[in-house]
Amino acid sequence: MYCQPQSQTQAAEPLNVAKIKSDFPIFVSHPDLIYFDNASTTQKPKCVLETMSTYYEKQCANAGRAAYTWSSQLEKAMEESRRVVASFLKTEATHLAFTAGATDSLNLVCQSYALHNLEDGDEVLLCPKDHSSAVLPWYQVREILKAMGKNIVIKHFDIHEVGDYDLKSIKNQLTPKTKILAMSHVHHVYGLEMEVAEIREIVGPEVIISLDASQSVGHTAVDLSSQGLPVDFVSFSAHKMLSAPGTGVLYVSKRVQDKLKPVRLGGKSKAEIVEGELSQTHSTVAELLEAGTQNIPSILALAEAVRYIESIGVERIEAHVSRLTVDLWQKLAGLPGIEFAPGIGICGCDRGWGIISFRFRQLSSMDLSFALDEERIFVRSGDHCIYNKEEAEQDDFLRVSMHLYNDENDIDQFIEVLSGCLS
């Protein structure tokens, strides 16, 4: 629940932010940078950058295609990356496919699963205020299925004024035809953790849940074991968890694995033409969904990012970011003309996930973001990738999103500059 107190994490040992910052070359190059756009992408630690440059400078080859050592070593290293990510998520490597990013993963859920399993009259439940990457692909599925003579229905559920999903509206939309529910784990603008277990309880065991975990993996412990999140698909991007762009992950639960169809076929696919017909022998999610040369350096770097996060402790990161969120909210609340978006600013809970969105009555968020940029304070303004443009422009919120290398000094300087802009 969004207001649940932060039991174990509150006691976590504080982070040494100065030490952490020294691990990130960007802050060595720009000591004055206040980077508050982590929901968009994160900065990268040295170990991640070194893994990428080692690949390019010292051992560049395709992975697993040839008999020479580098090729087989790289293939092993890629599978080790999969194991590292799987263990981080408390699941098995056979449940994971590497993709090109969260958007790619979310599209794969639609194309690999939904297109082949939805029938005429089936219903999909989603929230139009979620990220467009978790919403638009469902409309494409509807269009493609329509051309195939199947009419599926997309139904919307709402977000409360405080920023969590309106569980009643999920209950009200539910029918025996509801087959899939798409949701976010932590919302990218409102910054609250959504109630996955309660939603599973409401929709029952049969409905397939696709979870967009882009804003939670690397920020909070995401547990996909049998005692963990009761969902079927989980999508996220490496670049939002201290690693490089171009790589994402798709987790697929055991029960839906044999209902997937490949979306792309090619090099490394477990498929061949036998007597003129396509014959496929995929046995893992990776064999089914990965085709062609993967983003090798970025996949290797993802394992390094996970190791880095684990060396600090995801619970400590979560507690640190939560404390900062509460601190920022309390300081923002004192500024004249502030209007908070849904999230901690409205619900006033004692914990947060690093994201706060707000605007000021007297100044546009875009103008403010330009003024902040001049002071090397990077925040997000604009439409926040919510597909309903009219609604998004009307909102015009400024979003601050923090991570492990932010601290109270960043917040104090930010508040000082903001106050100057507003006076």
Ligand SMILES: Cc1ncc(COP(=O)(O)O)c(C=O)c1O
């Ligand atoms: C909640 C959420 N989902 C999906 C995405 C898409 O991620 P990517 O652009 O890495 O594919 C984002 C990116 O901002 C996001 O915040």
